[in-house]
Amino acid sequence: MTTYKIYWATWGVLLLITLGMIAAGGALTGKLLLVSLLLAMGVKAALIGGTFMHLRSEQLSLILIVTLGLLLVGAILFAGIAADAVRVLRLSGDGG
Amino acid sequence: MAELANPVHQPSSFLRRYIFSQDHKVIGIQYLITAMFMGIVGGLLAMLMRIQLAWPGQNMPLLSKLFPDGMAGGVMKPEFYLSLITMHGTIMIFFVVSLALVGGFGNFLIPLQIGARDMAFPFLNMLSFWTIVPGCLIMMGSFFVEGGAAASGWTAYPPLSAVRSAVPGSNWGQTWWIVGMALFIISFTMGGLNFVTTILDQRTKGMSMMRMPLVVWALFIASVIGLLTFPALLAAAILLLFDRHFGTSFYLPSGLYFGNHLLPNKGGTPLLWQHLFWFLGHPEVYVLILPALGITLDLLPVFTRKPVFGYRMTIYCLYAIAILSMIVWGHHMYVSGMSPYVGEFFAIGTLSITLPSTIIGVNMIASLWGGSLRFPAPMLFVIGVIVFFGTGGFGGLFLGNATSDIQLHDTYFVVGHFHLMIGGITLLAAFAAVYYWFPKMFGRMMSDRLAKLHFWLTFPTFYALFLVMHYQGLAGMPRRYYAFDKYEFLSGMVKSQVHISLVAFVLGAAQFIFLFNFFWSIFRGAKAEPNPWNAATLEWTTASPPPHGNWGEELPEVHRWPYDYSVPGAASDCTPQTVPPGIAPVAM
Amino acid sequence: MENRASYRVAGKCLAITVWLIGLGVIASGSRRWLPSLASEHGAGIDVMIRFTMAAAGAMILTGHMVLGFFLWRFGSQNKISFRLASHRMERAWSVAAVLVMAVVAEGGVLVLGMPVWAKVFASAAPSSALTVEVTTEQFAWNVRYAGPDGKFGRTSPQLISLDNPLGVDPKDDSAKDDIVDLNIIHVVVNRPVKVRLRSKDVIHSFFLPNLRVKQDSMPGMTIDLWFVPNKTGTFELACAELCGFGHYEMRGILIVMTPEDFEKWLLEKKNG
Amino acid sequence: MEITAAAQPANWDGGVSPFGIGWSKLMMWLFIVSDGLVFAGFLAIYGFIRLASPDWPDRSRMFHLDFIALMTFTLISSSATMATAVAAAREGNRKTVLRFLLLTVLGGCAFLGMQAYEWTGLIREGAGLGSNPWGAPLFGACFFVLTGFHGSHVLSGVIVLAMTAVRSRMGMARAEGVELAGLYWHFVDLVWVFIFTLFYLI
Incomplete structure (x- = not known):
């Protein structure tokens, strides 16, 4: 069972973070809540990707392909359309 | 780590050898022939459109028999014309050019040019072909659905595509269109996965990345772009399907009034679809044009007997185009209500993509400098590609720049520009590739005389036809119009529609010369030896057509880059990649 | 070979x-x-x-x-005269x-x-602009002027009917003096025109080739654009975004008049 | 999404494969990037709709978050059992592999059950694809599309894991097959981390 300890340790940390995120929902508000939740989400994603999926023990080029491929393209897509979402809201209805 | 690979056993039954074959060469040829068939379908749709545009009100009794509901009473109905536009665009972009270049030559060439026995996952590769075939059937079948084929353009902007009563084609035809597109995306993803994994993982000994031919580089970058951007359209198409059938309103705002009743939808906006569609749309056109540029740059050294100009620069430009192509999609939406500040960002981004494209253009022309040029059929078409790139490319300057796009958006200028680029360059490069690799595919040569006739009937007509469209666009002629007799400001340009249609019929007829030449030469063409063009890349070191495992017992070992032509001190003016450095100095 | x-x-x-x-x-x-x-x-x-x-x-x-x-x-050439560029x-x-x-x-x-x-695109219309509201629908341009009170009447999609194509609320008093027209827009030469572009059904595009104006009308949004016509005469208005089988015949007219003619036309329209 | 582990032997003899892993694992990672980007597309759409709608219901009042936490807990635990199964497969003791594979399948089914329970609760409250009683018109559509597509991936993951379990029971599954199924399952859990945070909490 010793070799599996790393997975169950990660499992424990993930649960703590999840409970922390829900608790944060009540305690913090506004921008601080948003940032802390995003950070916690990033840590959980890194944990799952790193230890469970053994991404940590892969070559750097593969890590870059996976992380950049997913995060960068998703971020570009959202950044490109976010400005228009606000504009649609502002100009909806009789607006102008 | 890899024991000497014994050649995979040859499947015996006819079914597994030709129909459900897992051999990348057979799959490549299957893709190519499917692309040719769909090319005929797409071309006929274009001919119908040209007939309508040249003689709008004319009564065509013959055609009304062929299309009873679309052309009832001999005169084409506007909604049938819109179905023709939509399906001509969709079929040509996704089911002809993508199939011929990425599917056909990608499958046939990649393992042969990097020294692999087959694709990494042959079963998935076969599955990708057999996913596209139902896609083609569904696209063609959508003409016979109630209301006709989809009629909201190949861009399928909602609410025209989302509201079932907006145009007859959006009743059922649009759903079939979405299903056909979803099948295409799944097939392209399966193919793309195979290409990228094979290129990264299955190269033979000595074939480093910087020794790969430019065709393989272009297909690699095109597959990467496709893998990264197609999912956005898959998500958007699924939501369009939900909007059309399950009552959601992702793209439908409140207050839509159709056929004098108010739709209950609330909350969405069509701008969301435009963003997601064009996030794929623009990279998709690079997925189509990069393999064509790769083929051109790979064929130039063979017919000039000298290395390509700027091998490294071209590879850096392919990377630059791949990255830039994902941040420029907004130039399709300058006047669509998108925020003008975002428009400025996209204008600057779009015109920065002209820089790597210019470098590739200069490399193509400079590769001719000082060479000893020969002009068999493939070289004619390669020169055609350079001319199209040299003219069509500059259309992008007008449309990428937001200010001039105000006047030229959605006019025939756009139609002329993209036909020269992803229509012309891909078509000529595909013809060059077929004439060049036909001996490797079937072991016979295609007739050079027919090829010359085909070239001199295709190149000038295609060029003249779509150059005139640029001027129609400058005159303000809007796109996707069923007829032009309603506007005075266009009265001067109506005559040009007739000229264009006549030229288009010549162009259409010329393609049957190619088809005859292709199928006739499979059985009757002159026997070809393994290396008819005396080229240096790996596929010419094996028999033609290559055996099942591409090479016999021993995989070739690569010692030099693919363009060692006229190496000083070498015996012949072409030194294949497998020649060890001892015999002729490796000039890299 | x-x-x-x-x-x-x-x-x-x-x-x-x-x-x-x-x-x-x-x-x-x-x-x-x-x-x-x-x-x-x-x-x-x-x-x-x-x-x-x-x-x-x-x-x-x-x-x-x-x-x-x-x-x-x-x-x-049968021998190459230049081989490899550095x-x-x-x-x-x-x-x-x-x-x-x-x-x-x-x-x-x-x-x-x-x-x-x-x-x-990125600048607001000057205050002296004549405001015209153009609402596109499948295959026509509904034109509306604010009238003397300078305010547009409230519109709501529920009230749209055959004789009330824009769904103008009759009870709203600022709607009483609004002037509604179809497919014809009257503007004054050398005076900025602010167009409030709306759409009832699909995406159309307000395209004036001679005035170099093009703006898609997005359903669910009211998009403002402004331009200054500097020549009198009639100019054609075309739709530049595929909007259905009538896309090719959605022809409108922009009549650029001198200020006096415009006042005369306005009076005639109000009590005509 | 049937992953055949017994694929062609890697005939790479060009020295070390660039990423030091076999082609099947490389292809699995590329598939994960491509499938992940479909979810990135959905989340970008969800973000667009959030920004474009004037108000957005307060999820902590309408969802009982402890139940959602239990769902997340189940999925993370099944991810941990999956990782153990993969490690056991690499060591070769088939009994542990089988036991943890079945535990993972159980976790997946439990998650799907809870998801179905939550869906029926919301549908009974009147939420549907076209409308929902909490204000923002597209809230229902976003919820059902996001969780629906994630659910479909969990379902396909459970099917793949069940087949891998059967194959390892019959001694046919190689360590690489279990590892690929594990990669897919962890990917499904990774997507849930994003959906859980972006949809339920922010």
Whole structure:
């Protein structure tokens, strides 16, 4: 069972973070809540990707392909359309 | 780590050898022939459109028999014309050019040019072909659905595509269109996965990345772009399907009034679809044009007997185009209500993509400098590609720049520009590739005389036809119009529609010369030896057509880059990649 | 494969064709294709298009001349006269090409394009503008003027009916003096026009070729655009975004009048 | 999404494969990037709709978050059992592999059950694809599309894991097959981390 300890340790940390995120929902508000939740989400994603999926023990080029491929393209897509979402809201209805 | 690979056993039954074959060469040829068939379908749709545009009100009794509901009473109905536009665009972009270049030559060439026995996952590769075939059937079948084929353009902007009563084609035809597109995306993803994994993982000994031919580089970058951007359209198409059938309103705002009743939808906006569609749309056109540029740059050294100009620069430009192509999609939406500040960002981004494209253009022309040029059929078409790139490319300057796009958006200028680029360059490069690799595919040569006739009937007509469209666009002629007799400001340009249609019929007829030449030469063409063009890349070191495992017992070992032509001190003016450095100095 | 004579002829034919294409593009490109100009900001757009035509024409011409020369000169060589460019030369040629294109393309955008784009799209209409609300529907342009009180009546989609195409709320008092018209827009010469573009069903596009104006009307949004017509006369209004089977016949008219005629027309319309 | 582990032997003899892993694992990672980007597309759409709608219901009041936490807990635990199964497969003791594979399948089914329970609860409250009683018109559509597509991936993951379990029971599954199924399952859990945070909490 010793070799599996790393997975169950990660499992424990993930649960703590999840409970922390829900608790944060009540305690913090506004921008601080948003940032802390995003950070916690990033840590959980890194944990799952790193230890469970053994991404940590892969070559750097593969890590870059996976992380950049997913995060960068998703971020570009959202950044490109976010400005228009606000504009649609502002100009909806009789607006102008 | 890899024991000497014994050649995979040859499947015996006819079914597994030709129909459900897992051999990348057979799959490549299957893709190519499917692309040719769909090319005929797409071309006929274009001919119908040209007939309508040249003689709008004319009564065509013959055609009304062929299309009873679309052309009832001999005169084409506007909604049938819109179905023709939509399906001509969709079929040509996704089911002809993508199939011929990425599917056909990608499958046939990649393992042969990097020294692999087959694709990494042959079963998935076969599955990708057999996913596209139902896609083609569904696209063609959508003409016979109630209301006709989809009629909201190949861009399928909602609410025209989302509201079932907006145009007859959006009743059922649009759903079939979405299903056909979803099948295409799944097939392209399966193919793309195979290409990228094979290129990264299955190269033979000595074939480093910087020794790969430019065709393989272009297909690699095109597959990467496709893998990264197609999912956005898959998500958007699924939501369009939900909007059309399950009552959601992702793209439908409140207050839509159709056929004098108010739709209950609330909350969405069509701008969301435009963003997601064009996030794929623009990279998709690079997925189509990069393999064509790769083929051109790979064929130039063979017919000039000298290395390509700027091998490294071209590879850096392919990377630059791949990255830039994902941040420029907004130039399709300058006047669509998108925020003008975002428009400025996209204008600057779009015109920065002209820089790597210019470098590739200069490399193509400079590769001719000082060479000893020969002009068999493939070289004619390669020169055609350079001319199209040299003219069509500059259309992008007008449309990428937001200010001039105000006047030229959605006019025939756009139609002329993209036909020269992803229509012309891909078509000529595909013809060059077929004439060049036909001996490797079937072991016979295609007739050079027919090829010359085909070239001199295709190149000038295609060029003249779509150059005139640029001027129609400058005159303000809007796109996707069923007829032009309603506007005075266009009265001067109506005559040009007739000229264009006549030229288009010549162009259409010329393609049957190619088809005859292709199928006739499979059985009757002159026997070809393994290396008819005396080229240096790996596929010419094996028999033609290559055996099942591409090479016999021993995989070739690569010692030099693919363009060692006229190496000083070498015996012949072409030194294949497998020649060890001892015999002729490796000039890299 | 080695019939040298036919290659020499093919090389020369190709070279001539390429030269002819180059000259043909320049000759046909230099004619006047753009519709006659009738708006202030249109001049900026025309300058941008003409600059790009000239620059692209120059590059197309040089490209084709060089390509034709290479085909002519090296078509008949049976031994190569130049083999491998050094990396330095490759980089030099690439940098040269990039510099020329950067000046033409990016330079054109930043120097000529952006000021016009900022004025047309990114700036609000001047207060002296005549406000016209254009609501597009499948295959017609509903035009509405605010009338003397200067305010548009409230509209709601529920009230849309055959005789009330815009769904104007009758109880709203500022709606009483609104003037509604179909497919014809009356504006005053040299006075800014602010168009409030809306759509009832699908995406259309408000396209005035002579005034270099084009803006898609997005259902669910009210998009403002403004321009200054500087020539009197009637100009055609076309739809430039696929909107259904009537897309090709959605013709409207923009009548640019002198201020007096406009006042006369307004009076006639109000009590006519 | 049937992953055949017994694929063609890697005939790479060009020295070390660039990423030091076999082609099947490389292809699995590329598939994960491509499938992940479909979810990135959905989340970008969800973000667009959030920004474009004037108000957005307060999820902590309408969802009982402890139940959602239990769902997340189940999925993370099944991810941990999956990782153990993969490690056991690499060591070769088939009994542990089988036991943890079945535990993972159980976790997946439990997650799907809870998801179905939550869906029926919301549908009974009147939420549907076209409308929902909490204000923002597209809230229901976003919820059902996001969780529906994630659910479909969990279902396909459970099917793949069940087949891998059967194959390892019959001694046919190689360590690489279990590892690929594990990669897919962890990917499904990774997507849930994003959906859980972006949809339920922010």
